[in-house]
Amino acid sequence: MKEVRRHARLLGLYFSQYAKARLEHRVDFFTSVFASFAGTAASFSVVLLLFSRFPHLGGWTFPEIVFLYGFSLVPFGLFNVVSPNLYEFSGRYLTEGRFDRILLRPVSPLFQILFESFRLESLQEVVTGTLAVVWAVRRLPDVSMAGLWLLPLWAVFGAVIYVSIFAILTALGFWIEDRIGIAPPVFNLMSFGRYPLTIYDLKVRVLLSSVIPFAFASFYxxxxxxxxxxxxxxxxxxxxxxxxxxxxxxFLWRVGVQKYGSTGS
Amino acid sequence: MRPYLAFARASFLNLLAYRARYFVGILTYFFNVTVWYYIWKALFSEVPPGGTLGGFTFPEMLTYVATGWVLRSFYFNEIDREIAVQVQEGRMAMALIKPVDYQAMTIVQSLGESVFRAGFFAAPIALVLLAVYPVSLPASPSAALLCGVSGILSALLVAAINFCVGLIAIRTYSILGFLRAKYMVLELLSGLLIPPAFFPEKVRPVLDWLPFLHMNFTPGRIYLGLVSGRAALEVLALQAFWVVALLFLGQVLWRRTARHIESMGG
Known part of the structure; x- marks a missing residue:
């Protein structure tokens, strides 16, 4: 418990330190937020333009689709806030030798990699997604209140699933020297979870519910x-x-760090 | 011409160095088409068999989606990111001392990349998609030829756009965030994800007056034979016009930016 408290405090410090540095350039920060929002708005527009014309998709009504897509932005946004270093881990930390600095500190390396920098502007995805969910709830005749109350917590669980899967893929960098990694196609698989699972064949449903459990992050x-x-x-x-x-x-990070040998640079 | 060929060759060889990329890249594109295959399948199940959505039948829509992503795998480049990173890391001076036109050099490098991508991404992705999904072949030999021309114009257009975007991205702190947003906006406006018929009536004319539909929609509908003969040539001419216009815009932006960079030294 003491460890959890210490890490929570550290996370707060990391975050406020980064946010302070980022907000030094205020105009630039708001430009980034706006750009990020433009991206989200564009991909949301696709959903709106396409599905508003149809009474339902795979048995789901339009407000339900908006609910699902809006909700999926919340764990996705949280994941985006902490993920930038995961993508760059292999190149930035292993190849360029920055990882040695991480290992000198008495805090879990994965914790440091995740929280050393943030993509703050992705918080707009959390806000946009929440607003979409609110919009949808007002148009849905029968929503389970228990389901709504649990939604924020389940969004955090979803974000943990995303982060963990990419942390697992990143950990493979300890064994395979590969600048690109297998992250990009997996990243694209995330978009499958933004639509009702009912539109897919059994094999896709099984894939999303087992090997790469993205359905548990955004759909379920x-x-x-x-x-x-x-x-x-x-x-x-x-x-x-x-x-x-x-x-x-x-676990994979523990084993990977054990195996890690510095390049000495 | 010779020095430019050398740049094209160098970017070709650079790409060859990362072999794992191909499999990963092919898989990525395959997933992108797959999710849209299921979405369109579900939507078309709502209309009577043989019915159309946005003027497309299901086989046409599927072919449109597949050609769109294959084309994207061909025209994709990251010169915007490279330009911005060069400036931010102060490496632009190296580019400036070369006795060539910077824009021409960058565009030619991206074409070198596209030649590479044609063989190592677009062709295998097209084969995989043809094998897995009921995608049709070009409507006619002339459609295939004109689509090829249009595809090359698309690559030029995207290179011209990205050159401008790179020069604009220099001014932002989080370049990657800016470029991420660019991808999502262009996926919408180029017609890659949904054909323009799905846009509201009022937005359609705006789209027609923007260059972005020429990235995907133009070659896509030529491939399907939805526009052919004289009309197709006219569309190609318009596409070529946009290439020239955006190259010109890039040159103007570059002149303005270059003055600024010199003062920074690098």
Whole structure:
């Protein structure tokens, strides 16, 4: 428990330090937020333009689609806030030798990599997504209140799933020297979870619910609120998938760090 | 011409150095088409069999999506990021001392990359998509030829756009965030994700007056034979006009930026 408190305090310090540095250039920061929002708005427009014309997609109504897509932006946004260093880990930290500096400190290396810098502007995705969910809830006749109350917590579980999967992929950098990594196609798989799982074939559903469990990050968290009876058992599994992927990520990082030999640079 | 060929060759060889990229890249594009395959399949199941959405039948839409992503794998380049990084890291001086036109050098490098991408990304991705999904071949031999011309113009257009974007991105602190947003906005405006028929009536004319539809929609509809003969040539001429116009804009932006950079030394 003491360890958790220490890490929470450290996270707060890392975050406020970074935010202070970032807000020094205020105009630039707001430009970034605006650019980030333009991107989100563009991809959201695709969904709105396409699905507003149809009464439903795979048995889901338009407000339900907006609910799902809006919600998916929340864990995705949280993931984006902490992920920039994961992408650059192999090149920036391993190849360029910055990792040695990390190892000298008495804090978990994965913790430091995740929280050394943030993509603050991605917080707009969390806000935009939340607003979309609110918009949708007002148009939905029957939403489960319990499902709505649990949604923020489930969004955090979803973000943990995203972060853990990419942390696992990043950990592979300890074994395979590869500047690109296998992250890009996996990143693109995330977009599958933004649409109702009902539009996919069994093989895609199984893939998204097992090997790369993105359905647990964005799709299953919404099914309780939207009262999708057939999927509700999966809702309860989300915290477990989240915990399991986090444990696997932490474990692989431990083993990887043991194996790590500095380039000496 | 000779020095420019050397730049094209160098960027070709650079790409060859990272082999894992191909498999990863092919898989990425495959996933992108796959998610849209399912979305369109679900949407077309709402209309009577053989019905159209936005003027496309299901096989046409699927072909449109596939050609769109194959084309993207061909025209994709990151010269915007490279320009911005060069300036921010102070390496631009190296580029400036070369006795060549900076814009021409950058555009030619990106074409070198596209030649490479044609063979190592676009062709294998096209084969995979043809094997997995019911994608149709070009509507006619002339459609194939004109689509090829249009595809090359697309690559030039994207290079011209990215050159301008790079010069603008220099001014922002988080270049990567800016460029990420660019991808999402262009995926919408180029017609890559949805054909322009799905836009509201009022927005359509605006789209037609922007260059972005020429990135994807123009070659896509030529491939499908939705525009052919004289009309196709007219569309190609308009596409070529935009290439010239944006290259000119890039040159103007560059002249303004270069003056600024010299003062920084680098």
């Amino acid at each position: 968290p919404t099914v309780l609120a939207l009262r999708k009876a057939e999927f509700i058992p999966f809702f309860a599994v989300v915290p477990f998938v989240s915990a399991a992927s986090l444990l696997l990520a932490v």
